[in-house]
Amino acid sequence: MTPAAPASTLRVRQPSGEISRERIQEVARASFGLDQLHGAQLDAIEAAANGRDVLVVRATGWGKSAVYQVAAALRDGVTVIVSPLIALQEDQLVGLRDAPDAPGAVALNSARGVRARAQAWRRLRDGEAQLVLLAPEQLAKDDVVDELARLDVTMLVVDEAHCIASWGHDFRPDYLALGTVAERLGRPPIVALTATASTPVREEIVARLHLRDAAVILGDVDRPNIRLEVHRHTEDRDKRVAVLDEVSALAGPGLLYVATRRATGEYASELTARGLRAAAYHGALPAAERRRVHESFLNGQLDVVVATSAFGMGIDKDDVRFVVHADTPDSIDGYYQELGRAGRDGRPAQATLHYRPEDLALRRYFAARNPDAAELGALFDALRAGNERRAGLAEASGLSTRRVAALLALFSDTGSVTIGRAGARLRRGAPRGSAVAAALERVEERQRIDGSRIDMLREYAETRRCRRQVLLGYFGQQLEQPCGNCDTCADGSALTGRVGGDAVADAGEETSAAPSSPFGADDRVRHVEWGDGTVVSIEDDRITVFFESEGYKVLSLDLVIENALLSHRRG
Numbered sequence: 289m290t291p292a293a294p295a296s297t298l299r300v301r302q303p304s305g306e307i308s309r310e311r312i313q314e315v316a317r318a319s320f321g322l323d324q325l326h327g328a329q330l331d332a333i334e335a336a337a338n339g340r341d342v343l344v345v346r347a348t349g350w351g352k353s354a355v356y357q358v359a360a361a362l363r364d365g366v367t368v369i370v371s372p373l374i375a376l377q378e379d380q381l382v383g384l385r386d387a388p389d390a391p392g393a394v395a396l397n398s399a400r401g402v403r404a405r406a407q408a409w410r411r412l413r414d415g416e417a418q419l420v421l422l423a424p425e426q427l428a429k430d431d432v433v434d435e436l437a438r439l440d441v442t443m444l445v446v447d448e449a450h451c452i453a454s455w456g457h458d459f460r461p462d463y464l465a466l467g468t469v470a471e472r473l474g475r476p477p478i479v480a481l482t483a484t485a486s487t488p489v490r491e492e493i494v495a496r497l498h499l500r501d502a503a504v505i506l507g508d509v510d511r512p513n514i515r516l517e518v519h520r521h522t523e524d525r526d527k528r529v530a531v532l533d534e535v536s537a538l539a540g541p542g543l544l545y546v547a548t549r550r551a552t553g554e555y556a557s558e559l560t561a562r563g564l565r566a567a568a569y570h571g572a573l574p575a576a577e578r579r580r581v582h583e584s585f586l587n588g589q590l591d592v593v594v595a596t597s598a599f600g601m602g603i604d605k606d607d608v609r610f611v612v613h614a615d616t617p618d619s620i621d622g623y624y625q626e627l628g629r630a631g632r633d634g635r636p637a638q639a640t641l642h643y644r645p646e647d648l649a650l651r652r653y654f655a656a657r658n659p660d661a662a663e664l665g666a667l668f669d670a671l672r673a674g675n676e677r678r679a680g681l682a683e684a685s686g687l688s689t690r691r692v693a694a695l696l697a698l699f700s701d702t703g704s705v706t707i708g709r710a711g712a713r714l715r716r717g718a719p720r721g722s723a724v725a726a727a728l729e730r731v732e733e734r735q736r737i738d739g740s741r742i743d744m745l746r747e748y749a750e751t752r753r754c755r756r757q758v759l760l761g762y763f764g765q766q767l768e769q770p771c772g773n774c775d776t777c778a779d780g781s782a783l784t785g786r787v788g789g790d791a792v793a794d795a796g797e798e799t800s801a802a803p804s805s806p807f808g809a810d811d812r813v814r815h816v817e818w819g820d821g822t823v824v825s826i827e828d829d830r831i832t833v834f835f836e837s838e839g840y841k842v843l844s845l846d847l848v849i850e851n852a853l854l855s856h857r858r859g
Contacts, residue, residue, distance in 0.1 A: 307337045319389045335503035337362040344505045352481040356445040365442030377421040391418035424462035441473045449480035453492040461693035467498045516755045516774040531614045540591040542610035555594040564591045571598035606633040619741040643749040664724045676711030702726035740839025754782035761825035813854045
């Protein structure tokens, strides 16, 4: 049996040690009031402070902000922090201002007026501020990047780095330009941070940001205080009643996630009628209303927020007692990110998924909405006309700047376009028809991948094994024994292997790679039909592999070995 994943894994050589751990601890105490950093934090800070690229994947509440804050205090120059939401930026600013002697910090975002932005730039130029927080949308503006390039930028921090992965659950096209932005800033060391990232998402973060010899700090992403449950339904109306009954009975505050904007209002109205302080939230609400709901929830004035996935990363609230999903999310990545908003104070919390197999059809519909040949052709023509920057490409093609960013990624991935400091350029001699066809083939590949991610969520919802073992296995972490804090453990199926009298595999006997298995998690492999892939997890009788062109596949380990379906690949 393979041992459980260690608390921290430093995947590459140790940093040079120019800045000692003693000095790191000293600055952490004096500047930020952090009495004791733990070992993995020290690994990450030491690497970043000494000029290494770093990728940190650790659970919420681990202390990822301390990594870049302490490292920034140890380095000369300006640290640029990319944070996707204004609310997150403001929370980080407050934390820095409350610290005993933290470096000065400013934010550049759309919520600040002309005078405030001018004052922020002045403080950066005069050395009064060493940290600047901004959204990736700001870095899409040439004037902002040009102004930053005039400063001495010595570190680039990418928070919520999973947003750069095009098959990640919070994909944002504006993140795609960050690798190029780093070059325009003189290619400072990059620190990428995220709470959850499966193996393929981690690999895409490294590739998209062009990380070099990065220190990859992995660790325990488990949240054992959160109880995991799945309630299966056949009729939508029965599911709706069950959701309302559960949310009404649970002690709040809590979050109820739904799939559509319409459902946010419907559920919020019904919960209000039951006596709860409930509010609806979705991305199409006016900014003032979104801000009101967000602040009311943080201030304890609401029992429950009914929201689409738009209500997410800005939630810095420790005492969320439950996260209930009335509809199936689009992936385990997204589901785990959302349920992880519960119980950040370490106290018991509840995460329930109300599952109806028919709901997956809606997720497949959303996953299938992709670019078409007309859009790609319009962008190709704009590139061929000599446009390089996103604003010019958007104007020439009639597409939004965000759509341009997403389509440029397709052309770049398929080799038709190069993206550099000056912008995007067609490769010499790239034919229009072939470029568009290759991009569309890439789109079809993405559809297969998205479909496989939905299949993995189905496996989680329908499993008879320990639910937490399935969930953590998706992220490459092996849990040796059933967790004892999920519904399958509670009803005995994870321990006895029986549900309703039907015998199933005993998940309690073996949850990691079998001794005879030639494969391990994160091994790079090649399949005789599906090509290159990466092993995600291995159990006693099955192996889950992410294939670069097909997505996730769960294979019989016996058949894989017997028929030599997989082989190790180098590099």
